[in-house]
Amino acid sequence: MLNKIILSAAVLAMAACAMPPAAEAPTAVATAAPKPIEITEASFGCIRDLKAVRGFYVGNLLGNIDATVAAANAANGATYPPGSVVQLVPGEAMVKHHPGYNAATKDWEFFELDALPTGTKIRVRGATDVVNQFGGNCLSCHAQAEAKWDMICEQTHGCAPIPVTPVMARAIQNTDPRCGKMELPADQLAALQQLMAFRAAAAKQAAPTGN
Numbered sequence: 001m002l003n004k005i006i007l008s009a010a011v012l013a014m015a016a017c018a019m020p021p022a023a024e025a026p027t028a029v030a031t032a033a034p035k036p037i038e039i040t041e042a043s044f045g046c047i048r049d050l051k052a053v054r055g056f057y058v059g060n061l062l063g064n065i066d067a068t069v070a071a072a073n074a075a076n077g078a079t080y081p082p083g084s085v086v087q088l089v090p091g092e093a094m095v096k097h098h099p100g101y102n103a104a105t106k107d108w109e110f111f112e113l114d115a116l117p118t119g120t121k122i123r124v125r126g127a128t129d130v131v132n133q134f135g136g137n138c139l140s141c142h143a144q145a146e147a148k149w150d151m152i153c154e155q156t157h158g159c160a161p162i163p164v165t166p167v168m169a170r171a172i173q174n175t176d177p178r179c180g181k182m183e184l185p186a187d188q189l190a191a192l193q194q195l196m197a198f199r200a201a202a203a204k205q206a207a208p209t210g211n
């Protein structure tokens with residue numbers, strides 16, 4: 001009995017070896033994973049060079065910008081295509097990888113960035129463990145968005161709100177140090193002042209004994 005099993009295994013193995021390699025090649029090509037999307041500091045730039053959609057900006061690192069804009073404008077939500085870049089402010093970004101990057105984040109990678117006059121520095125990047133400068137985990141908020149919105153929060157998709165109002169966001173976008181300078185309307189100037197007060201309060205809370 002044992003001999004018979006070993007024999008049939010050997011026959012199977014031989015049969016497999018006898019398969020012409022040409023027959024296997026097309027299958028291997030069809031199922032090969034796409035090349036991972038390479039994201040570096042050079043992948044980011046002036047936020048206003050991206051496409052404006054409502055209050056935020058989108059781009060696509062693979063050149064598939066039309067599909068990204070279509071996903072952002074889909075009335076009932078859509079899965080963003082690989083390469084999609086989404087930003088509300090210069091200091092944070094979400095970038096969509098190919099399927100298989102991370103199921104928990106629906107293949108989004110989260111970035112905390114330093115937008116400097118000289119370019120962009122990546123402070124933190126990753127999937128489930130990226131925390132913003134106020135101690136909030138990106139995924140914990142963005143995962144609250146209803147499934148159909150593909151983790152995009154905006155104001156009505158089910159995420160806990162952030163203290164950045166739409167006018168503040170506009171003011172931050174319009175003062176991205178990587179972009180050309182522009183005049184700010186009075187409401188955005190006031191919003192920036194409010195934001196600085198909020199940041200100062202947050203910093204004080206983070207270091208209560210500091211002077």
Ligand code: HEC
Nearest residue numbers: 086087088092093094110111132136137138141152153154
């Ligand atoms: C406290 C919850 C919370 C945390 C933490 C958080 N976000 Fe958000 N994020 C939001 C909400 C709510 C919005 C929508 C704000 C609006 O449109 O007014 C948003 C907007 C965004 C957008 C624009 C697209 C969208 O979803 O509306 C991006 C990109 C983004 N956040 C990235 C990040 C990254 C990267 C991190 C971590 C470094 C992060 N966020 C941390 C709640 C959060």
